[in-house]
Amino acid sequence: MQLFYNPDINQDTPEFIFPTEESKHIVKVLRKKEGDILHLTNGKGYLFEAEILRADLRKCAVKIIKETYHKKNSPALHLVVAPTKMNDRYEWFLEKATEIGVTEITPIICDNSERKVLKLDRMEKVLQAAMKQSLQFHKPILNEPISAKTFIEQNNPTHQEEQQFFIAHCEETEKIDLKERLIPSHNALILIGPEGDFSTSEIEIALRLGYKPVSLGENRLRTETAAIFACATMKLIN
Incomplete structure (x- = not known):
């Protein structure tokens, strides 16, 4: 199935016109014609079947x-990375995490x-492409x-009791393996x-506010590898 994406389509959309670039791809590359069926998603859970007019x-x-x-x-996974x-390493992480099912x-x-400094518009395109390629209907x-520090102060167990909060860091302190910390069916x-890892002060703030320190194994992983490992572990546990 070839999946197309447009965030503006919803249940009340009777007809839709593709932008020029996608129109050319549909007609010239895919050789679609009147009466053929296409599949679209708005990235919000909906799969639409559409007939070419x-x-x-x-x-x-x-x-x-x-x-x-x-x-x-379910459950939801929020990766804070x-x-x-x-840049290409972070984009690789975005692509693979989307394929696995990050929320x-x-x-x-x-x-x-x-x-x-990050280019969010480029990152969004990576997410869209990965969502379509893996045939998913929810874009992360x-x-x-x-x-x-601001994120940790605004997002911690004191604000959201139904979610598990973890920090994976490299300091030589007591940590428990992530797969043993994760509770099945919990966000x-x-x-x-x-x-260069989190600074000592960042780790201290996280631990003080209730984050649980976790290990991702004995090997020291690159940032993007650690994020994918965490994503895959969450998927396996659930």
Whole structure:
């Protein structure tokens, strides 16, 4: 199934016209014609079946003939991950985490972060492409970058009791393996630091506010690898 994405389609959309680039792809590359069926999602759980009314290279028009709602993955996973020094590594993380089934992503700027500026529009395109490729109908929420300390102060067990809060760091202190900490069927939020790890003060704030320190194994992992490992572990536990 070839899946298309447009956030503006909803249950009340009777007809839809694709942008020029997608129209050209549908008609010229996929060789679709009037009467053929296309599949679209708005990234909010809906799968729409649409019949082509006009196979135009510039304005391919379709009529929505069926809609199906798919529930979100449960439990939810919120990955809070510092940007990597190289953009392509963070984009790789976004792509793979989306394929696995992450629910929400927040980039955090840490004391030891080398990269502090992100291109959210490019990151959104990576999420959209990964969602379509993996045939999912919920696009992960991508939040604006925020400082690690501010995020931790605003998001912790004192504010959300029904969610598990974890911080994965590299300091030689007592930690329990993530797979042993995770409670099946419970939402989870996991902090992953930059290449230089979280600063001592960031770790202290997180622990003071109720975050549980976790280990991701004996090997020291890159930021993007650690995030994917955490995502996959959550999936396996549930």
